[in-house]
Amino acid sequence: xxxxxxxxxxxxxxxxxxxxxxxxxxxxxxxxxxxxxxxxxxxxxxxxxxxxxxxxxxxxxxxxxxxxxxxxxxxxxxxxxxxxxxxxxxxxxxxxxxxxxxxxxxxxxxxxxxxxxxxxxxxxxxxxxxxxxxxxxxxxxxxxxxxxxxxxxxxxxxxxxxxxxxxxxxxxxxxxxxxxxxxxxxxxxxxxxxxxxxxxxxxxxxxxxxxxxxxxxxxxxxxxxxxxxxx
Amino acid sequence: xxxxxxxxxxxxxxxxxxxxxxxxxxxxxxxxxxxxxxxxxxxxxxxxxxxxxxxxxxxxxxxxxxxxxxxxxxxxxxxxxxxxxxxxxxxxxxxxxxxxxxxxxxxxxxxxxxxxxxxxxxxxxxxxxxxxxxxxxxxxxxxxxxxxxxxxxxxxxxxxxxxxxxxxxxxxxxxxxxxxxxxxxxxxxxxxxxxxxxxxxxxxxxxxxxxxxxxxxxxxxxxxxxxxxxxxxxxxxxxxxxxxxxxxxxxxxxxxxxxxxxx
Numbered sequence: 001x002x003x004x005x006x007x008x009x010x011x012x013x014x015x016x017x018x019x020x021x022x023x024x025x026x027x028x029x030x031x032x033x034x035x036x037x038x039x040x041x042x043x044x045x046x047x048x049x050x051x052x053x054x055x056x057x058x059x060x061x062x063x064x065x066x067x068x069x070x071x072x073x074x075x076x077x078x079x080x081x082x083x084x085x086x087x088x089x090x091x092x093x094x095x096x097x098x099x100x101x102x103x104x105x106x107x108x109x110x111x112x113x114x115x116x117x118x119x120x121x122x123x124x125x126x127x128x129x130x131x132x133x134x135x136x137x138x139x140x141x142x143x144x145x146x147x148x149x150x151x152x153x154x155x156x157x158x159x160x161x162x163x164x165x166x167x168x169x170x171x172x173x174x175x176x177x178x179x180x181x182x183x184x185x186x187x188x189x190x191x192x193x194x195x196x197x198x199x200x201x202x203x204x205x206x207x208x209x210x211x212x213x214x215x216x217x218x219x220x221x222x223x224x225x226x227x228x229x230x231x
Numbered sequence: 232x233x234x235x236x237x238x239x240x241x242x243x244x245x246x247x248x249x250x251x252x253x254x255x256x257x258x259x260x261x262x263x264x265x266x267x268x269x270x271x272x273x274x275x276x277x278x279x280x281x282x283x284x285x286x287x288x289x290x291x292x293x294x295x296x297x298x299x300x301x302x303x304x305x306x307x308x309x310x311x312x313x314x315x316x317x318x319x320x321x322x323x324x325x326x327x328x329x330x331x332x333x334x335x336x337x338x339x340x341x342x343x344x345x346x347x348x349x350x351x352x353x354x355x356x357x358x359x360x361x362x363x364x365x366x367x368x369x370x371x372x373x374x375x376x377x378x379x380x381x382x383x384x385x386x387x388x389x390x391x392x393x394x395x396x397x398x399x400x401x402x403x404x405x406x407x408x409x410x411x412x413x414x415x416x417x418x419x420x421x422x423x424x425x426x427x428x429x430x431x432x433x434x435x436x437x438x439x440x441x442x443x444x445x446x447x448x449x450x451x452x453x454x455x456x457x458x459x460x461x462x463x464x465x466x467x468x469x470x471x472x473x474x475x476x477x478x479x480x481x482x483x484x485x486x487x488x489x490x491x492x493x494x
Contacts, residue, residue: 013410014410014411047493050317050318051317051318051490052313052314052317052318052491052492052493053490053491053492053493054489054490054491054492068322069320069321069322070320072318072319072320072321073320075318077314077318079314081311081314082311083311083312083313083314083315084312084315085243085312087243087246096239099235100232100235100319100320100321101319101320102320
């Protein structure tokens with residue numbers, strides 16, 4: 001059984017098709033790049049998988065079941081927004097995650113926070129947006145999930161922070177789990193990808209193993225992407 | 232999980248309410264203490280000012296309670312925080328139920344605080360005697376005890392406020408089902424739902440009036456109101472509000488369970 005499967009998935013907003021007939025299978029134990037230009041439909045697809053949007057038609061199956069309590073137990077999702085309650089401090093956020101997610105490893109989270117020199121008594125409202133994003137990444141990667149979905153984790157951050165983010169992802173995801181990374185900054189992540197999915201205009205244009213694609217096209221994923229989506 | 236959700240909802244709503252509760256108690260206490268000092272115009276004026284502030288704090292508590300319940304629901308279910316709320320391993324039914332339980336608890340405590348503050352402000356043997364005499368007349372016409380009458384008034388106001396809170400939840404859900412001008416549509420839905428409910432209430436009372444001459448007299452004559460008719464309408468009102476609360480809870484829950492479209 002596939003970890004995640006989308007069958008004929010469509011999403012419309014005000015009669016405008018944002019996602020068109022998406023058919024997709026995500027196996028276990030892979031790092032997958034969901035690649036596409038801005039506005040291609042990557043975030044919409046991710047939000048549908050995470051039950052933040054309701055599909056117009058089609059079906060999403062996670063471990064064979066529709067999105068619900070069970071899928072939320074096994075998916076660890078990093079949105080492109082900062083979603084934490086600004087009135088809380090880091091310690092309270094850790095307690096919150098511990099209370100709601102049975103697979104949250106607070107020791108791992110505390111260790112990662114220590115590496116960042118973040119005091120757990122710091123209030124979220126006193127943290128910069130960049131710091132809040134790092135905290136969210138730590139929270140998401142501290143869950144022993146089966147599927148990590150990271151929406152634009154590298155968006156709007158400096159190269160040094162990009163390295164930190166990629167290292168945190170690579171060294172902390174659960175063994176045997178899959179990671180879906182949505183981004184348009186391909187050069188930074190292509191070295192870690194097992195599979196790539198190209199999304200454009202709400203449609204999946206290409207799904208392939210990263211190595212096979214590189215060999216076939218004799219170019220890097222970044223170059224292939226530029227060729228595909230040349231304006 | 233429901234208990235945990237309720238705990239966090241209550242924490243958030245009470246964070247501001249506790250300030251209003253404290254100020255209500257402090258100014259009630261100050262007003263009461265100063266009113267005990269006799270033959271001083273300064274203390275008498277200050278006491279009156281304190282009572283006024285206390286009463287405005289009590290009114291603010293109830294307004295703030297409703298507003299914070301709505302803001303919590305809106306932020307939690309449809310704004311940035313929704314990215315966390317809807318990805319928790321909890322059903323949408325429980326998320327909505329948690330908001331309703333939070334509304335019941337916070338509105339109840341706000342009324343209790345208001346009653347206590349009023350007690351601090353105005354309790355005296357003579358005031359209680361006046362109140363007792365007044366309520367005894369009313370209670371005997373309603374054929375219930377004074378305590379029963381106080382409870383009846385408390386229940387009617389409590390249900391009315393809870394009903395307003397639930398209309399707010401339902402309209403936030405309806406407004407957010409569309410893809411544009413969500414807030415505006417939520418406000419319009421709220422006003423429309425409230426008006427529809429009020430018209431429906433009048434219709435229900437009219438239908439009951441067809442079978443009860445006293446109630447019908449309330450509607451189509453200008454004669455002095457019969458106390459029996461008011462009593463019937465009051466009990467009917469409690470029944471109607473309870474039905475509305477159940478309807479809005481079920482409708483809100485069903486719509487919320489159908490799924491959300493978070494921006």
